[in-house]
Amino acid sequence: MLDSAKTRPEQSRPRGGDLLRIDGLTMHFPITKGMFRRQVGTIRAVDGISFEIPRVQTLALVGESGCGKSTAGRTILRLYDPTGGRIVFDGTEITGMAGETLRRLRPRMQMIFQDPQACLNPRMTVGSIVAEPLAEHGVAKGRRRRDRVRELLNAVGLNPKFADRYPHEFSGGQRQRIGIARAIALNPDFIVCDEPIAALDVSIQAQVVNLLQDLQAQLGLTYLFISHDLSMVRHIADRVAVMYLGKLVELAPRRALYAAPLHPYTQALLSAIPIPEPEAERRRTRIILKGDVPSPANPPSGCRFRTRCPVAFDRCAVEEPAWRKRDGERWVACHRVE
Amino acid sequence: MSELDLIAPRADEAAEPAALDQAHRSLWSDVRRQFLRHPGALVGMIVLAAIVLIVLAGPYLWTVSPDRINPRIANRGMSLDHPLGTDNLGRDLFAQVMAGGRVSLAVGISAMLIAVTLGTTIGVLAGFFRRLDGILMRMTELFLALPILPLLLVIILLFRDVLRDLFGPSAGIFLLIVFVIGITSWMQTARVVRAEVLGVKERDFVLAARSIGARPYKIIFRHILPNVLSPIMVSGTLGVASAIIIESALSFLGLGFPPDFPTWGRLLYDGANYMTLNPSRVIWPGLAISLTVLSVNFIGDGLRDALDPRLRS
Numbered sequence: 001m002l003d004s005a006k007t008r009p010e011q012s013r014p015r016g017g018d019l020l021r022i023d024g025l026t027m028h029f030p031i032t033k034g035m036f037r038r039q040v041g042t043i044r045a046v047d048g049i050s051f052e053i054p055r056v057q058t059l060a061l062v063g064e065s066g067c068g069k070s071t072a073g074r075t076i077l078r079l080y081d082p083t084g085g086r087i088v089f090d091g092t093e094i095t096g097m098a099g100e101t102l103r104r105l106r107p108r109m110q111m112i113f114q115d116p117q118a119c120l121n122p123r124m125t126v127g128s129i130v131a132e133p134l135a136e137h138g139v140a141k142g143r144r145r146r147d148r149v150r151e152l153l154n155a156v157g158l159n160p161k162f163a164d165r166y167p168h169e170f171s172g173g174q175r176q177r178i179g180i181a182r183a184i185a186l187n188p189d190f191i192v193c194d195e196p197i198a199a200l201d202v203s204i205q206a207q208v209v210n211l212l213q214d215l216q217a218q219l220g221l222t223y224l225f226i227s228h229d230l231s232m233v234r235h236i237a238d239r240v241a242v243m244y245l246g247k248l249v250e251l252a253p254r255r256a257l258y259a260a261p262l263h264p265y266t267q268a269l270l271s272a273i274p275i276p277e278p279e280a281e282r283r284r285t286r287i288i289l290k291g292d293v294p295s296p297a298n299p300p301s302g303c304r305f306r307t308r309c310p311v312a313f314d315r316c317a318v319e320e321p322a323w324r325k326r327d328g329e330r331w332v333a334c335h336r337v338e
Numbered sequence: 339m340s341e342l343d344l345i346a347p348r349a350d351e352a353a354e355p356a357a358l359d360q361a362h363r364s365l366w367s368d369v370r371r372q373f374l375r376h377p378g379a380l381v382g383m384i385v386l387a388a389i390v391l392i393v394l395a396g397p398y399l400w401t402v403s404p405d406r407i408n409p410r411i412a413n414r415g416m417s418l419d420h421p422l423g424t425d426n427l428g429r430d431l432f433a434q435v436m437a438g439g440r441v442s443l444a445v446g447i448s449a450m451l452i453a454v455t456l457g458t459t460i461g462v463l464a465g466f467f468r469r470l471d472g473i474l475m476r477m478t479e480l481f482l483a484l485p486i487l488p489l490l491l492v493i494i495l496l497f498r499d500v501l502r503d504l505f506g507p508s509a510g511i512f513l514l515i516v517f518v519i520g521i522t523s524w525m526q527t528a529r530v531v532r533a534e535v536l537g538v539k540e541r542d543f544v545l546a547a548r549s550i551g552a553r554p555y556k557i558i559f560r561h562i563l564p565n566v567l568s569p570i571m572v573s574g575t576l577g578v579a580s581a582i583i584i585e586s587a588l589s590f591l592g593l594g595f596p597p598d599f600p601t602w603g604r605l606l607y608d609g610a611n612y613m614t615l616n617p618s619r620v621i622w623p624g625l626a627i628s629l630t631v632l633s634v635n636f637i638g639d640g641l642r643d644a645l646d647p648r649l650r651s
Contacts, residue, residue: 077549106551119542122647123564132560133550166647182546 018052019190019222020076025049025085027068027075031297044296045071047246048085050323051331053190056216058223060237060254062230062269064293068246069226070114073192076224077109078102090189107137107186112212114195116175120167126153126178127163133185152181156211173204177211184215190222197232209236231273234258242266245304246296248323252330262332265289265305303335311336372644379640382633389630393439404433404600423618425608435622438600443630445516445585445601450577452520457527458570462558464528465535475532482525487587493518494593511595515588519581527573534566541565568642575638579631586627602627 027046030039045068053059061069075082078094087095094105113119120129130149134140140148150160156177167175176196183191193212197205213236215221227233233240234254241251242265250263261267268287275281289308294300300307306316313335321333373379407429417423423431464474494514501510538544539562547557586603588594595601602623609619 074545079545079548103551103553106549109549111546111549113542113546115542119546121543121561121565123645124560132547132552136550136552136556168647179546182550186550 017055019055019090020224021052021086021088022076023050023086023088025072025075025087026083027071027080028083041297044246044299046075046082047296047299049241049243049246049248050085051241051248051251053222053224054238055189055222056220057238058216058225058236060225060227060233060240061243062227062233062240063243064228066293066296067243068296069228069243070194072243073111073194073224073226077111077192079111107133108188109190109192110183110186110188112176112179112183112191112193112196114198116172116179116199117167119179120175122167125164125166126158126170129167129178130163130181130185133182137186139186148185152185153178155184155215156181171204172200173207176200176204176208180208180211180215184219184221187219188221190224193223193225193227195226195228198227198229205232212236230269242269245293245299247304248331248333249305250330250332250334252332253328256328256330262326262330262337263305263334264309264311264336268310303333368647369641369644373640376640376643378636379644382636382640385629385633386637389439389626389633390443393436393443396436397433400432400436402430402433404429404437405598406430423616425612425616425619431605431619431622434600434605435602435626438602438605438623439626441512441595441599442582442585442602442627445512445519446578446582446630448516449519449523449581449585450574452516453524453577453581454527454570454574456520457524457573458531458563460524461528461531462535462562462566465532466539466554466558466562471532474528478525478528481522484522486522490518490522490584490588491591491593494588498593507596508599515585515594519584523577523580523584527570527577530569530573531566534569535562538562538565564645567645571638571642571645575635578634579627582627582630 025046026044026048029043029045031041031043032038033040047068049072051059061072063069071080074080076087078087078097082095085095086093089105089109092105094102097105120126124132127146127149130152131145134145134148139145146163149163153160153163158174158177158181162170167178170178176199180196196212197208200208209232212223212225216223223236225233225236237254239251239253240257242249242257242263244265250257250261250266252262257266258270261270264287268289271285271287275284287310289310291308294304294307300317302318303309303312303316303321306312309316315335319335321335321338323331323333324338325331326337408424425431425434460474460478464471464478497514498511501514504510505513544557544561547561552560582603585594585601586606589601589604589607595604597604605623606620606627609616609623613620
């Protein structure tokens, strides 16, 4: 269906192995004040996270608002310059890459945005939005470019006749499809989906998730799926990473995580999912977290979750729990688990 | 493909009428169509076209020289011989308004183009590149803080004779005035454009363009500029008006065009002394300025709306 996908020989996409490896990634933003931009503090948006994503798999990154999920995604795509750590994409370190080298790598990693309204330029037609990546990298010209745009719109389930319309003439779900068409235009290997369904109606969410899964199967895509919706993550993720205040607290294969969460924060998150079955729903005990997420400019000492943790003890305040591997490919950072 | 169709039903394909099968729509054909639907813009366009036509073609039909002095018919009101009356030296006002219009319109439009280009460039650079922001905005503030009129006087006194020698008396002074008005009225545009750019560049579609690997100049021309057109249009239309008025003030101070060289502003100021005796000397040049400014404003308004796809019907 996507002919130009064949322009890159299949053997250049070896099966197996990790496509992306993140090692101790940090992204700190300075807080400046006054006329001379004196630095008065640091927002530790992402503070040392490590994980890897095998090819053609989906890693879900979940957590509350403001925990640094989106920043992590954007830093991995090198839309920000990381302040520490390493990003290795397909065997190449891209942490310090810049200029033309980085630009040439961009087609291989793309992004799908949360707000389908804001991610499309209101002054461009859908056709030119989807054609922009092609034009930018000189992939196809003239007729062939228009054909490719039609192909892409077809692939995401939009009528190619809509190419001459403007984004505001579409519904939210359709706009998100336009964003997806733009993201897959250059045959990427890796896509960061930054809460792609959070702004959509529930009925449309399933459609978009299914579309993402189909595209993954057809085009061999690897996803970093950022979300706060744990019930949707269950459908799409192979593995789930839970993030709290700039740090990962737990990473596990989906089944294991949903069956037996280890970290108290994961337990609390999972206990908040309603069960679509009255009997079980009545028996569900919720763990209610108290208070708010502390400020990433001034995180608590020791374990960052301790201020809201129902099982915290004195060690949590003094010593930061290590990011340790457990049985069954699970990682967790908690003193209680040891 | 077939499985995709099942999962992703094309919700409104069925609901769409066959009207979609039209030829390729281009941005500019859409803009033109929408512009012509805007009643204010259409009226403004017609009025401005009429003014330009009269000013350009009029002197060939109304062949009375604007310079011919005839004291015997001084300070006449409107009559068939002199449709707009005569001034205190007996010069025909209609011929003078037409001759002055050529200069005033040319000054207004060229000075506006210089000011808007300069202001937009500086505003976009300051808004887009954080590194340039401080220095460019301080420079803008510096220009805003300068007392413009004395500055204009100094520039004109310094360069008038040089340019006069280079380009001849009227072309030299024209270039000088246009340039001087242009470089002293870009600051508002720069500030407004910068503020808009600061907002637009944080929108997700700019981030999307960066993630595609678009180069900064492409991002500016494709994503930033089209989305900050409204303030540019507004300051452009206002710029025409203020350029005409500044030129009048300069002429009034004796530093613009020579006294025997009619412009709308000059006619207005000269006529102000004879207002009680002969009101038509102020009414007609004043009306010409007002109509021009008003129609340019309407055109700008219509252009702004036509360039915004969300407002298109």
